[in-house]
Amino acid sequence: QQQVKQSPQSLIVQKGGISIINCAYENTAFDYFPWYQQFPGKGPALLIAIRPDVSEKKEGRFTISFNKSAKQFSLHIMDSQPGDSATYFCAGAMDSSYKLIFGSGTRLLVRP
Amino acid sequence: EADIYQTPRYLVIGTGKKITLECSQTMGHDKMYWYQQDPGMELHLIHYSYGVNSTEKGDLSSESTVSRIRTEHFPLTLESARPSHTSQYLCASSKGVMNTEAFFGQGTRLTVV
Numbered sequence: 001q002q003q004v005k006q007s008p009q010s011l012i013v014q015k016g017g018i019s020i021i022n023c024a025y026e027n028t029a030f031d032y033f034p035w036y037q038q039f040p041g042k043g044p045a046l047l048i049a050i051r052p053d054v055s056e057k058k059e060g061r062f063t064i065s066f067n068k069s070a071k072q073f074s075l076h077i078m079d080s081q082p083g084d085s086a087t088y089f090c091a092g093a094m095d096s097s098y099k100l101i102f103g104s105g106t107r108l109l110v111r112p
Numbered sequence: 113e114a115d116i117y118q119t120p121r122y123l124v125i126g127t128g129k130k131i132t133l134e135c136s137q138t139m140g141h142d143k144m145y146w147y148q149q150d151p152g153m154e155l156h157l158i159h160y161s162y163g164v165n166s167t168e169k170g171d172l173s174s175e176s177t178v179s180r181i182r183t184e185h186f187p188l189t190l191e192s193a194r195p196s197h198t199s200q201y202l203c204a205s206s207k208g209v210m211n212t213e214a215f216f217g218q219g220t221r222l223t224v225v
Contacts, residue, residue: 034213043202043216044155087153098143098206099160100214101171105153 003027004092006103013110019077021106023090028071030092034100035064035075038087047088048075080110115139118203118217125193125224133188133220135203142207144186145214148172149200161186193224 005024013019025033034049050057050064050073057064063076077084090103116137125131137144146159147170157170161180175197176190186205190197200221206214 036216041218043204043218045216046213049213089153089155098162099145099157099170101157102147102155105155107153 003030003101004090004103006090006106008106009104010107011109013080013108015080015082015110015112017080017110019075019080019084019108019110021075021088021090021108022072023074023103024070024072025092026071027092027094027101029094029096030101031095032093033064033066033073034091034093035062036089036091036102038089038105044089077108080108082110082112084108085110116203116205116215116217118201118220120220121218122221123223125222127192127194127224129193131190131193131222133201133203133222135186135188135217136184137186137205137215138184139205139207139215140183141205141215142183143205143214144180145204145206146170146176146178146186146188147202147204147216148174149202149219151199155202159188193222195224198222198224 003026035047036044037047038044061078066073088106091100093100119134142163144161147155156172158174159178161167200219202219203217204214
C-alpha cells in the first residue's frame with residue numbers, strides 16, 4: 001500500500017525557473033512531512049520539513065505548501081539552479097512510530 | 113556532514129555467500145533504520161530499531177536480519193545472498209524525541225552474481 005504518492009517522476013526546468021513537486025498522502029495520522037534531497041552516490045539529506053498545523057514553510061529558495069483538507073503537500077524551488085539537480089523525496093511519518101514513509105522520488109534536472 | 117558510516121560502499125559477491133553490511137553512527141541516536149533503494153529510486157523500509165536489543169521488520173519484506181547490541185552499531189546480514197538481493201542499502205539514524213531529522217549514510221551498493 002503506497003501511503004505517499006509523488007509526482008512527477010521527473011522534471012526538467014530552466015535555470016531561474018520554479019520547480020514544483022507534489023505529494024499526496026493517505027494516512028491522516030501522519031504529523032510530520034519532510035522533504036529529502038539526494039545527489040548521486042550520496043544518501044538522502046533533509047531539505048525542509050513541515051507539520052500539519054501550518055500551511056506553508058519557507059527556507060531560502062525552498063517552500064513547502066501544505067493542504068491538510070486535501071491531504072496534499074508540495075515543494076516549490078524558486079530560482080532553480082543547476083546545483084539543485086538531484087532526486088527529491090517527500091515523506092510522511094507519525095510521531096508515535098518514527099518511521100519515514102517515502103514517496104517514489106522525483107528526478108529534477110535544472111538546465112543552465 | 114552526518115556522522116553515520118556504512119561499509120563497504122560497493123560489494124560484488126557470489127550467490128549463496130553470507131554477507132554483513134555495516135552501519136555505525138557517532139551521534140548517540142536511539143533510532144536506526146535500514147532502507148532498500150530500488151534502481152528506480154524508491155526507498156523501502158526493511159528494518160528499524162528503537163534502541164539496544166530492539167529490532168522490528170519494516171514495511172517491505174526482506175530476507176535479511178539485523179541486530180542492535182550497541183547503540184552506535186546496526187549491522188544487516190544476508191545469510192545466503194541471491195541475485196534478487198541486488199540493490200542499494202541505506203542506513204539512517206534519528207534522535208528519540210518526536211520526529212526529527214533522519215541522517216543517512218552514503219549507502220552500500222550490493223551486486224549478487
